[in-house]
Amino acid sequence: MTTPETGNRNDALPVVSVRDLSITFPTADGDVHAVKNLSFEVAQGGALGVVGESGSGKSVTSLALMGLHRGTRARISGEIRIAGTDVVTADDRTIRAMRGNDIAMVFQDPMSSLHPQYTIGNQLVEAYLTHRPGAGKAEARRRAVEVLDRVGIPEPARRINSYPHEFSGGMRQRVLIAMGLVCEPKVLLADEPTTALDVTVQAQILDLLDELRRDLGMALILVSHDLAVVAGSVDEVLVMRKGEAVERGDVRRVLGSPQHPYTRQLLAAVPRVEVTRAQRRAQLRAEREGRPVPVAAEPPRPAGQTGEEPLLVVRDVRQRFRIRGGLFGSSTDFYAVDGVSFDLYRGETLGVVGESGSGKSTLSRMVMRLLEPTEGSIVFQGRDITHLPERKMRPLRRDIQMVFQNPYSSLNPRMTVGESIGAPLRIQGERNSKLIRSRVQELLERVGLEPSHYNRFPHAFSGGQRQRIAIARALILRPKLVICDEPVSALDVSTQDQVLRLLAELQEDFDLTLIFVAHDLAVVRQISDRVLVMCKGKIVETGDSDEVYENPQHPYTRQLLAAAPVLDPDEARAHRAERARLRGGQPQAEAV
Amino acid sequence: MTAPLDAPESAQHAEPEAIARGRRDTESRSLTQIAWRRLRQDRVALGGGAFVALLILVAVFAPLLTAWFGHPPNQFHQDLIDPATQGVLKDPDDPWSGIDPTGGMSAEHLLGLEPVNGRDLFSRIVYGARISLLVAFLSTLLCVVIGTVLGIVAGYLGGWVDTVISRAMDIFLAFPLLLFAIALAGVIPDDAFGLSDNALRIAVLVFIIGFFSWPYIGRIVRGQTLSLREREFVEAARSMGAGTGYILFREILPNLVAPILVYATLLIPTNILFEAALSFLGVGVNPPTPTWGGMLSESLAYYTVAPHFVIIPGLAIFVTVLAFNLFGDGLRDAFDPRSSD
Numbered sequence: 001m002t003t004p005e006t007g008n009r010n011d012a013l014p015v016v017s018v019r020d021l022s023i024t025f026p027t028a029d030g031d032v033h034a035v036k037n038l039s040f041e042v043a044q045g046g047a048l049g050v051v052g053e054s055g056s057g058k059s060v061t062s063l064a065l066m067g068l069h070r071g072t073r074a075r076i077s078g079e080i081r082i083a084g085t086d087v088v089t090a091d092d093r094t095i096r097a098m099r100g101n102d103i104a105m106v107f108q109d110p111m112s113s114l115h116p117q118y119t120i121g122n123q124l125v126e127a128y129l130t131h132r133p134g135a136g137k138a139e140a141r142r143r144a145v146e147v148l149d150r151v152g153i154p155e156p157a158r159r160i161n162s163y164p165h166e167f168s169g170g171m172r173q174r175v176l177i178a179m180g181l182v183c184e185p186k187v188l189l190a191d192e193p194t195t196a197l198d199v200t201v202q203a204q205i206l207d208l209l210d211e212l213r214r215d216l217g218m219a220l221i222l223v224s225h226d227l228a229v230v231a232g233s234v235d236e237v238l239v240m241r242k243g244e245a246v247e248r249g250d251v252r253r254v255l256g257s258p259q260h261p262y263t264r265q266l267l268a269a270v271p272r273v274e275v276t277r278a279q280r281r282a283q284l285r286a287e288r289e290g291r292p293v294p295v296a297a298e299p300p301r302p303a304g305q306t307g308e309e310p311l312l313v314v315r316d317v318r319q320r321f322r323i324r325g326g327l328f329g330s331s332t333d334f335y336a337v338d339g340v341s342f343d344l345y346r347g348e349t350l351g352v353v354g355e356s357g358s359g360k361s362t363l364s365r366m367v368m369r370l371l372e373p374t375e376g377s378i379v380f381q382g383r384d385i386t387h388l389p390e391r392k393m394r395p396l397r398r399d400i401q402m403v404f405q406n407p408y409s410s411l412n413p414r415m416t417v418g419e420s421i422g423a424p425l426r427i428q429g430e431r432n433s434k435l436i437r438s439r440v441q442e443l444l445e446r447v448g449l450e451p452s453h454y455n456r457f458p459h460a461f462s463g464g465q466r467q468r469i470a471i472a473r474a475l476i477l478r479p480k481l482v483i484c485d486e487p488v489s490a491l492d493v494s495t496q497d498q499v500l501r502l503l504a505e506l507q508e509d510f511d512l513t514l515i516f517v518a519h520d521l522a523v524v525r526q527i528s529d530r531v532l533v534m535c536k537g538k539i540v541e542t543g544d545s546d547e548v549y550e551n552p553q554h555p556y557t558r559q560l561l562a563a564a565p566v567l568d569p570d571e572a573r574a575h576r577a578e579r580a581r582l583r584g585g586q587p588q589a590e591a592v
Numbered sequence: 593m594t595a596p597l598d599a600p601e602s603a604q605h606a607e608p609e610a611i612a613r614g615r616r617d618t619e620s621r622s623l624t625q626i627a628w629r630r631l632r633q634d635r636v637a638l639g640g641g642a643f644v645a646l647l648i649l650v651a652v653f654a655p656l657l658t659a660w661f662g663h664p665p666n667q668f669h670q671d672l673i674d675p676a677t678q679g680v681l682k683d684p685d686d687p688w689s690g691i692d693p694t695g696g697m698s699a700e701h702l703l704g705l706e707p708v709n710g711r712d713l714f715s716r717i718v719y720g721a722r723i724s725l726l727v728a729f730l731s732t733l734l735c736v737v738i739g740t741v742l743g744i745v746a747g748y749l750g751g752w753v754d755t756v757i758s759r760a761m762d763i764f765l766a767f768p769l770l771l772f773a774i775a776l777a778g779v780i781p782d783d784a785f786g787l788s789d790n791a792l793r794i795a796v797l798v799f800i801i802g803f804f805s806w807p808y809i810g811r812i813v814r815g816q817t818l819s820l821r822e823r824e825f826v827e828a829a830r831s832m833g834a835g836t837g838y839i840l841f842r843e844i845l846p847n848l849v850a851p852i853l854v855y856a857t858l859l860i861p862t863n864i865l866f867e868a869a870l871s872f873l874g875v876g877v878n879p880p881t882p883t884w885g886g887m888l889s890e891s892l893a894y895y896t897v898a899p900h901f902v903i904i905p906g907l908a909i910f911v912t913v914l915a916f917n918l919f920g921d922g923l924r925d926a927f928d929p930r931s932s933d
Contacts, residue, residue: 404824409825
């Protein structure tokens with residue numbers, strides 16, 4: 001069953017063929033055309049990447065491929081053929097037989113796609129028996145163990161009896177892939193399979209999908225908002241925008257010489273790990289002033305070598321969380337942050353990189369004094385704020401503000417945007433509503449929104465716009481230090497780029513010192529002067545951002561760098577080989 | 593979908609920035625406006641709401657309404673009663689004409705007459721609505737105030753405060769309320785706390801119902817607060833230097849208005865039933881003031897001669913409770929579309 005080469009497959013019949021697909025949703029505000037005249041094919045064993053920002057219709061399309069729009073109010077026209085079945089017109093029984101046997105789907109969120117009350121074994125066996133009614137329980141179980149082993153779950157025969165909550169996010173995504181594989185489908189449809197995962201886990205899942213596709217000769221449709229995610233795993237790319245196909249072609253051609261301006265725009269938005277901070281800064285500055293991009297990058301600014309007093313001094317901070325123990329309530333201690341020290345100078349940007357659980361969010365909440373450090377000290381502008389009571393902390397909050405990760409939950413849905421942005425002023429004792437209003441409108445304009453949006457509620461804005469609002473709120477008190485906790489990780493690549501540009505501009509205009517927390521190395525490199533790499537609550541590497549990226553010392557940093565998605569398909573495959581080599585050096589159990 | 597699951601419906605279909613930016617301001621709607629728009633499309637809920645509104649009008653304008661028909665609620669019409677059976681006469685001019693099976697319903701007396709002393713049932717139902725609604729609304733208000741304040745404090749502060757309040761809720765819910773109410777009825781003095789007679793009795797009803805039903809609202813508010821507390825906007829408020837009071841009442845409370853409103857609407861019919869039950873047991877206001885529960889209680893002795901006397905107050909309670917429930921359900925669906933489809 002192995003098909004080692006990916007190149008010419010034109011002789012094979014397409015296993016998926018979509019022609020003139022249009023999907024329309026009637027809503028109270030009129031019809032929404034989610035997909036318009038979309039056509040594409042995927043050959044047997046081929047791989048197609050579907051790329052577009054949210055709202056481009058890519059998820060709607062993948063649901064339609066599975067026949068999941070049946071029974072909803074969506075109107076579908078055109079033709080979808082999957083392994084000979086016409087999904088649009090076939091009866092329900094045929095569709096049920098098609099799902100699982102011909103096409104299987106891997107959903108985005110591994111945390112909510114598995115049933116929490118059943119063991120993964122039960123769920124796999126059920127999936128198998130549904131599609132192979134004649135099969136016996138024992139056979140189904142044997143098959144379940146087999147696929148779990150196939151997707152790299154260690155000790156599958158034992159783990160099959162575990163419940164979903166006993167697995168990490170990456171492992172759950174593997175289980176979901178196993179569930180898709182159990183009936184040996186001809187097509188595996190993965191809708192944003194790695195968006196909820198860390199970079200290193202993302203790399204592992206993508207590697208797994210690539211390997212499975214090659215070994216099982218299955219076709220793969222990989223849906224993502226990030227071109228860099230699909231680059232190394234597909235033969236063909238389909239770029240979608242507002243429900244229409246903008247560009248379609250061989251992955252090397254589309255990424256190498258994009259024809260459509262939108263594709264070029266998407267490509268430009270992808271943060272590249274190989275671009276240094278200085279280059280990026282020069283580029284942004286040039287764009288702002290309308291000059292052509294200078295070839296030579298300006299030298300990086302010296303940080304903290306002028307002998308000035310650091311703005312923030314963090315020494316050996318630790319944060320302990322008590323984990324409640326078993327029956328007799330004996331609790332164990334867990335240090336989320338364990339002995340972290342750093343200095344931060346005025347005007348500098350410090351990047352903090354790490355996977356989820358590395359303690360980077362806890363660290364930022366300690367500096368913000370939303371958490372009181374268990375040990376160590378935090379000195380801000382020469383004043384020890386480690387154990388300052390809330391009452392004395394309040395005036396200092398003017399100088400330290402924070403931009404949160406999730407733009408959907410960081411704005412109060414019941415407050416207008418204007419009220420939200422003005423709230424810090426009001427809390428800090430400003431009573432003049434006219435003054436507050438004018439300051440808010442000024443800032444709205446500064447972050448690229450209409451001042452007349454003052455009375456709108458957050459739900460009327462997109463994720464990127466909400467993040468702009470959150471940034472405006474953090475800036476209204478004219479703080480000296482702004483902590484950005486994963487400010488762009490919930491956003492699409494193109495929106496991400498816009499928000500990063502805004503942050504860079506504002507840093508210059510408002511003379512801000514930034515702590516920038518993220519799991520994406522490329523993003524951090526472009527914005528930071530110095531980088532801290534965190535792992536399990538400790539700093540494993542620190543240094544000038546270019547140094548860390550070009551000459552990583554710690555194996556963990558190297559692993560992170562190898563996992564970062566890159567745009568060049570050939571380089572992506574080289575990275576994949578490098579990852580396989582790095583993985584070979586460590587025991588299986590450490591794979592996440 | 594790329595949007596997180598807890599985002600409101602509209603966010604899950606968030607457009608790319610360019611489209612959203614081009615939208616006109618007039619299309620901006622608050623969540624309440626969106627809920628109202630959804631509610632307007634729900635005919636069943638609107639029917640319930642219309643009935644509730646009508647009932648409130650009837651209760652408010654009860655004196656006008658009875659004056660219009662010319663029969664005060666406590667006016668006797670003994671000339672229409674058959675002295676032998678105490679039922680309503682078929683022909684008022686003929687004392688031997690027997691009992692009217694409709695209970696004397698006519699253009700003059702829309703819903704007929706009471707047996708024994710012949711009071712006009714329509715007037716008594718209309719006046720009974722006043723007591724029922726007054727007690728139900730006031731006791732629900734009491735529930736909401738106590739439940740919201742204690743629920744939000746317990747949910748946000750957690751720790752021992754939460755433990756104390758949550759245990760208090762358990763105790764209140766386990767309290768043998770009906771027995772307590774009956775016992776209390778026996779010892780209510782004629783006047784106390786500057787109130788007398790019916791005012792005092794109504795106050796006692798409101799107190800009993802409201803003070804012992806707050807844990808229902810309290811638990812809902814506490815649960816919602818627990819999840820709201822983890823949202824980043826609460827942390828954002830803290831990072832601006834907001835105090836506990838500001839966070840509780842300016843940041844969290846506005847997000848609780850919808851669930852509180854919905855559960856209050858669903859609590860009102862429960863309280864109407866409770867009031868009827870207490871009146872039925874004789875704990876309610878003193879006769880001759882009409883209440884639905886009290887009428888139902890009196891009617892049982894005469895169900896053979898005046899079946900309409902049982903049916904009409906029963907029907908009044910039933911329809912009112914149903915209308916409130918339908919309206920409440922519609923309200924819940926309007927505020928939380930995911931619960932319905």
